[in-house]
Amino acid sequence: MKVATIVSALALAGSALAAPSSKAGKKLPTTKIANIEVVDTQLVRDAIAEVKKFIPLQPYLYNHVMRSWLFGAAAFNNNATLKAQIDLEAHAVGTLLHDLGWDMRPDSPWVTKLHRFEVDGGVGAMKFINDHPCSKKDWDETRIGWVYDGIALQAISDIPDFKSIQTQWIIKSVGFEFPGPRSPLIKDADYDSILGEFPNDTLFRGTNATFTWFAATKADTVYNTFIQDFGTAYVPGFNATGHRLFDVIQSGLQGELAAHPGSTF
Numbered sequence: 303m304k305v306a307t308i309v310s311a312l313a314l315a316g317s318a319l320a321a322p323s324s325k326a327g328k329k330l331p332t333t334k335i336a337n338i339e340v341v342d343t344q345l346v347r348d349a350i351a352e353v354k355k356f357i358p359l360q361p362y363l364y365n366h367v368m369r370s371w372l373f374g375a376a377a378f379n380n381n382a383t384l385k386a387q388i389d390l391e392a393h394a395v396g397t398l399l400h401d402l403g404w405d406m407r408p409d410s411p412w413v414t415k416l417h418r419f420e421v422d423g424g425v426g427a428m429k430f431i432n433d434h435p436c437s438k439k440d441w442d443e444t445r446i447g448w449v450y451d452g453i454a455l456q457a458i459s460d461i462p463d464f465k466s467i468q469t470q471w472i473i474k475s476v477g478f479e480f481p482g483p484r485s486p487l488i489k490d491a492d493y494d495s496i497l498g499e500f501p502n503d504t505l506f507r508g509t510n511a512t513f514t515w516f517a518a519t520k521a522d523t524v525y526n527t528f529i530q531d532f533g534t535a536y537v538p539g540f541n542a543t544g545h546r547l548f549d550v551i552q553s554g555l556q557g558e559l560a561a562h563p564g565s566t567f
């Protein structure tokens with residue numbers, strides 16, 4: 303094997319391990335929040351300041367995104383092998399900004415009538431990063447893609463399982479919020495300090511109100527998603543029938559049967 307071939311083979315192997323801009327395994331500044339050691343860059347500080355804007359109208363939302371980040375960070379702190387694989391800054395920004403699409407302020411810079419909340423959140427997070435002074439130096443398409451995918455795919459089971467570990471851990475961190483037994487990946491003391499500082503006692507009342515609000519205010523974006531059920535349950539006049547993929551297929555089916563009565567496929 304020629305030296306040049308070996309060098310390019312090594313370069314290829316290296317690029318398969320981590321994107322050039324990945325901060326996985328890099329030494330980053332840290333601080334402690336709720337007694338959990340977390341990454342402390344200007345971008346992360348600014349993301350925290352951004353989600354603090356939710357506090358007056360949606361305190362449950364601020365607490366939810368802070369817990370999601372901190373639960374993930376606590377799991378990493380509990381497993382050095384895992385922690386070395388994670389881009390802690392991308393994880394912080396992805397978890398902190400994962401619900402920008404829930405912003406119920408009337409002048410929200412994130413929420414559109416065009417997209418489902420996960421896409422509003424993903425697009426919002428990309429904009430937040432791209433508008434930040436650090437973006438030119440630190441963020442390439444791969445890294446931004448981890449964050450976008452982690453947010454846009456947050457509510458879809460199965461599909462994220464074969465995306466990057468960075469995307470998967472943004473979603474897994476949010477998953478620690480679901481009711482159920484505590485995860486063995488996080489120490490009890492860490493659960494206690496996170497829940498002590500960022501209580502979860504209004505999470506599901508807030509979630510129900512937000513999801514119903516999507517169905518009431520942006521119905522076209524909720525058909526064929528799990529939000530549709532909140533419209534059916536709680537929004538007077540909401541009627542998904544006719545908008546579902548099921549209806550589209552049934553209509554095609556009826557057309558076929560009319561044209562070819564009695565035939566099978």
Ligand SMILES: *[C@@H]1O[C@H](CO)[C@@H](O)[C@H](O)[C@H]1NC(C)=O
Nearest residue numbers: 380381382383384385387487
């Ligand atoms: C720690 O993380 C590594 C890498 O993801 C994983 O293989 C290992 O099973 C984890 N250890 C524990 C105790 O969860």
Ligand SMILES: *[C@@H]1O[C@H](CO)[C@@H](O)[C@H](O)[C@H]1NC(C)=O
Nearest residue numbers: 479480481482497502505506
């Ligand atoms: C909130 O945290 C408490 C304390 O850990 C836990 O028992 C409860 O299941 C959590 N609530 C939800 C809805 O996850």
Ligand SMILES: *[C@@H]1O[C@H](CO)[C@@H](O)[C@H](O)[C@H]1NC(C)=O
Nearest residue numbers: 507510511512514515536537
């Ligand atoms: C869920 O939210 C909707 C809209 O705010 C409300 O009408 C409904 O009563 C809520 N459900 C429960 C069980 O509180």
Ligand SMILES: *[C@@H]1O[C@H](CO)[C@@H](O)[C@H](O)[C@H]1NC(C)=O
Nearest residue numbers: 539540541542543544545549
């Ligand atoms: C919903 O719309 C469909 C199709 O227009 C109609 O057949 C159905 O009766 C409606 N359901 C309700 C509960 O209004």
